[in-house]
Amino acid sequence: MTRKQKRLAIIGGGVGFLTAAVLLVMFAFSQAVAYFYVPGDLAKASVAPGTRIRLGGLVETGSVKRGEGRTVTFNVTDTLATVSVTYTGILPDLFREGQGVVAEGAFAAGSPVFVADTVLAKHDETYMPKDVADRLKAQGVTLGGKENIR
Amino acid sequence: MIIELGHYALVLALATAIIQAWLPIAGVTRGDRALMELASSAAVVCFLLVAFSFAVLTFAYVTSDFSVRNVWENSHSLKPLIYKMTGVWGNHEGSMLLWLLILVFFSALVSLFGRSLPETLKATVLAVQAWIAGAFALFILLTSNPFARLIPAPGEGKDLNPVLQDIGLSIHPPLLYLGYVGFSVCFSFAVAALIEGRIDAAWARWVRPWTLAAWTCLTAGIAMGSYWAYYELGWGGWWFWDPVENASFMPWLAGTALLHSALVMEKREALKIWTVLLAILTFSLSLLGTFLVRSGVLTSVHAFATDPTRGVFILAILVIFIGGAFSLFALRASHLKAGGIFAPISREGALVLNNLILTTATATVLTGTLYPLLLEALTGDKISVGAPFFNMTFGLLMLPLIAVVPFGPLLAWKRGDLAGAAQRLFAAAAIGLVVAATCYYAANGGPVLAPLGIGLGAYLILGALTDLVLRSGLGKVAGGVAWRRLTGLPRSAFGTALAHIGLGITLIGIVTVTAFQTEVVAEMKPGAMIDVGRYSLRFDGMRQGRGPNYTEERGHFTVSRGGVAVTEIWSSKRLYPARRMPTTEAGIRTFGLSQLYVSLGDQMAGGGIVVRIWWKPLILCIWGGALVMMAGGIVSLSDRRLRVGAPSRARKAVLATGAAE
Numbered sequence: 143m144t145r146k147q148k149r150l151a152i153i154g155g156g157v158g159f160l161t162a163a164v165l166l167v168m169f170a171f172s173q174a175v176a177y178f179y180v181p182g183d184l185a186k187a188s189v190a191p192g193t194r195i196r197l198g199g200l201v202e203t204g205s206v207k208r209g210e211g212r213t214v215t216f217n218v219t220d221t222l223a224t225v226s227v228t229y230t231g232i233l234p235d236l237f238r239e240g241q242g243v244v245a246e247g248a249f250a251a252g253s254p255v256f257v258a259d260t261v262l263a264k265h266d267e268t269y270m271p272k273d274v275a276d277r278l279k280a281q282g283v284t285l286g287g288k289e290n291i292r
Numbered sequence: 293m294i295i296e297l298g299h300y301a302l303v304l305a306l307a308t309a310i311i312q313a314w315l316p317i318a319g320v321t322r323g324d325r326a327l328m329e330l331a332s333s334a335a336v337v338c339f340l341l342v343a344f345s346f347a348v349l350t351f352a353y354v355t356s357d358f359s360v361r362n363v364w365e366n367s368h369s370l371k372p373l374i375y376k377m378t379g380v381w382g383n384h385e386g387s388m389l390l391w392l393l394i395l396v397f398f399s400a401l402v403s404l405f406g407r408s409l410p411e412t413l414k415a416t417v418l419a420v421q422a423w424i425a426g427a428f429a430l431f432i433l434l435t436s437n438p439f440a441r442l443i444p445a446p447g448e449g450k451d452l453n454p455v456l457q458d459i460g461l462s463i464h465p466p467l468l469y470l471g472y473v474g475f476s477v478c479f480s481f482a483v484a485a486l487i488e489g490r491i492d493a494a495w496a497r498w499v500r501p502w503t504l505a506a507w508t509c510l511t512a513g514i515a516m517g518s519y520w521a522y523y524e525l526g527w528g529g530w531w532f533w534d535p536v537e538n539a540s541f542m543p544w545l546a547g548t549a550l551l552h553s554a555l556v557m558e559k560r561e562a563l564k565i566w567t568v569l570l571a572i573l574t575f576s577l578s579l580l581g582t583f584l585v586r587s588g589v590l591t592s593v594h595a596f597a598t599d600p601t602r603g604v605f606i607l608a609i610l611v612i613f614i615g616g617a618f619s620l621f622a623l624r625a626s627h628l629k630a631g632g633i634f635a636p637i638s639r640e641g642a643l644v645l646n647n648l649i650l651t652t653a654t655a656t657v658l659t660g661t662l663y664p665l666l667l668e669a670l671t672g673d674k675i676s677v678g679a680p681f682f683n684m685t686f687g688l689l690m691l692p693l694i695a696v697v698p699f700g701p702l703l704a705w706k707r708g709d710l711a712g713a714a715q716r717l718f719a720a721a722a723i724g725l726v727v728a729a730t731c732y733y734a735a736n737g738g739p740v741l742a743p744l745g746i747g748l749g750a751y752l753i754l755g756a757l758t759d760l761v762l763r764s765g766l767g768k769v770a771g772g773v774a775w776r777r778l779t780g781l782p783r784s785a786f787g788t789a790l791a792h793i794g795l796g797i798t799l800i801g802i803v804t805v806t807a808f809q810t811e812v813v814a815e816m817k818p819g820a821m822i823d824v825g826r827y828s829l830r831f832d833g834m835r836q837g838r839g840p841n842y843t844e845e846r847g848h849f850t851v852s853r854g855g856v857a858v859t860e861i862w863s864s865k866r867l868y869p870a871r872r873m874p875t876t877e878a879g880i881r882t883f884g885l886s887q888l889y890v891s892l893g894d895q896m897a898g899g900g901i902v903v904r905i906w907w908k909p910l911i912l913c914i915w916g917g918a919l920v921m922m923a924g925g926i927v928s929l930s931d932r933r934l935r936v937g938a939p940s941r942a943r944k945a946v947l948a949t950g951a952a953e
Binding site: 145148151152155156159160163166167169170171173174175176177178196208212230231232233235236246 | 526633635636641644648649652655656659660663664673674675676677678680681684685688689813814815865873874875876891892893894896902904
């Protein structure tokens with residue numbers, strides 16, 4: 143190979159690799175990210191069953207029910223609409239009725255119940271949708287349990 | 293009074309930094325040696341001033357001086373002494389002061405250890421360091437003063453966030469900052485080279501130890517942080533692809549690439565422009581990380597907009613330094629002469645491939661970290677880019693890199709023999725495949741990818757050993773000769789092998805835990821038994837406990853195997869009254885390289901408690917591999933040619949280049 147061909151081989155390989163990486167990132171963005179919803183959004187437009195989303199809001203007071211040992215059901219509300227959630231596992235330390243929560247998971251087919259595989263109620267308002275916080279503040283509800291760990 | 297002295301020392305440090313930033317440059321342009329030498333003493337003075345300032349803040353914490361607002365907000369008189377001290381950097385103001393302290397510490401090191409540097413280069417490097425130090429000192433003084441007073445002084449402090457009251461926190465941030473900020477030296481060297489418009493193999497030899505030192509500390513810091521999150525948060529996970537984690541991981545990836553490209557430059561004078569670019573890029577990512585973590589932008593784009601002083605200030609620092617460095621690069625890069633040429637199949641070619649993959653991987657992590665912020669700022673849509681995204685992109689990109697790592701050291705410089713290298717790696721690859729097949733068999737089928745991943749790890753480890761074996765000629769020459777050759781190899785050869793072995797160990801740990809861990813969630817009443825992996829656990833009951841600044845409920849578990857009690861585990865939930873905050877203290881028991889992890893949930897009405905138990909096989913490999921990588925860094929750092937009293941040939945080279953000017 144001449145020097146020119148060698149250089150072309152290197153540059154061609156590099157560009158090919160970068161193109162593959164860009165395509166991979168675009169594919170992953172279309173597949174592997176979860177959009178954020180509050181119950182009010184879901185009342186307006188529903189999400190296809192099986193699509194991963196993050197559902198944020200407050201844990202409705204009096205709605206937490208523990209089933210067979212490890213399954214918990216509770217309602218997530220943004221004061222406009224309410225969604226029932228089931229979750230199997232250990233709830234985080236800061237999970238409380240009347241406080242902010244984010245559940246990640248998907249709706250089961252043909253059911254209005256949201257099946258969460260992750261529940262976050264941690265440390266700070268990171269996972270508190272701003273709409274919820276604002277709406278609640280307007281109604282004079284104070285939000286507790288905010289801590290910033292980092 | 294002493295508090296004001298600390299504050300005053302910080303102001304003086306800023307003044308010193310301003311002097312150090314300008315006079316040496318003036319000295320370089322005028323050829324005034326006295327002005328150039330000023331940089332060295334200014335760097336040491338600046339370090340002493342910041343160190344004094346930091347000591348004063350520590351003193352305020354230790355004596356629980358609540359008239360200092362920062363101490364009141366983050367400390368408590370009942371907190372154990374060690375956490376009073378580590379609490380200094382457990383908050384925004386203190387951690388920025390630590391950042392600055394480490395930055396000026398590195399400047400002082402350059403000034404003390406850089407005796408063999410050409411004086412113009414040294415003066416310029418220290419001046420660039422001082423620009424950064426000045427910017428951050430100004431940031432602390434104007435927006436995040438840790439010495440602000442609170443009058444009248446409250447009687448008791450608000451306590452440190454309990455999650456941070458842990459020995460992991462005392463080690464993690466300083467190590468992380470040593471790495472992060474250590475790359476500032478590479479940045480300063482790169483900028484100085486661009487200003488001087490001259491760069492050669494000697495430059496790479498001076499930059500390499502700093503890169504190595506920063507990289508080693510960053511490796512340790514990230515591993516430590518990962519282990520801390522694993523045992524302290526109680527979720528059983530060790531890496532969450534959280535933006536804060538990514539902020540430290542990106543400089544590590546870019547730094548790893550820099551480590552390899554500087555090698556090409558040192559040996560072959562090739563890739564000059566690229567190495568300079570990478571040095572700038574690595575520290576830019578450190579600055580970006582500082583911005584992401586410290587500006588509040590991660591909490592919410594809106595939080596950043598509502599309290600903009602700090603965020604905007606760091607953003608300004610970020611734009612000025614990154615923008616300035618890249619502009620300088622665009623202007624001056626063409627002045628740097630390109631060096632040696634090489635064939636695509638060669639050691640250089642392999643290292644270029646390494647750089648290509650590592651920087652692409654860095655770019656995907658960067659995209660995944662910044663995209664949600666960008667989208668929220670532009671459209672208001674909130675998305676979460678989590679583990680699935682990063683596993684799909686980063687994970688897939690790293691696979692080819694891992695496959696080619698063992699080839700690198702086996703290829704010759706300039707023009708390599710790919711078939712020959714493949715032949716020599718045949719044994720390593722074959723054993724790797726056998727390991728994969730054995731795992732597949734042992735796991736009774738199951739996932740195919742996991743055994744392949746483990747096999748790849750084994751191949752990586754054996755490939756690194758193959759290089760050492762071949763270089764010593766073991767099996768071809770007499771044992772004694774081979775041993776002498778092995779011990780005669782440069783330390784950097786062992787460093788390379790150790791770092792690659794460490795990567796293999798970490799890979800094996802990650803794959804094994806991800807694919808073969810078992811998790812059980814159950815409600816347990818006292819006396820109940822549960823099977824996890826090869827062990828069974830009996831829940832014996834709960835007990836009340838008290839610590840210095842918390843109360844706790846401890847659950848006792850007896851672990852048995854095959855009906856015989858082996859050990860016991862305590863797992864607890866704590867309540868810190870000062871902040872009314874509960875935390876989970878997971879109970880962890882180590883068996884070899886594997887661990888049992890017990891985390892407590894809520895107590896149920898009938899006296900039972902929800903318990904989450906994991907069997908985590910080979911999990912210690914993840915951090916053990918990082919330790920081996922670190923050891924590789926340290927061994928490389930002790931290589932003769934990088935040591936302070938550089939060998940005489942290097943000295944002559946320095947004199948020669950100095951004379952050639």
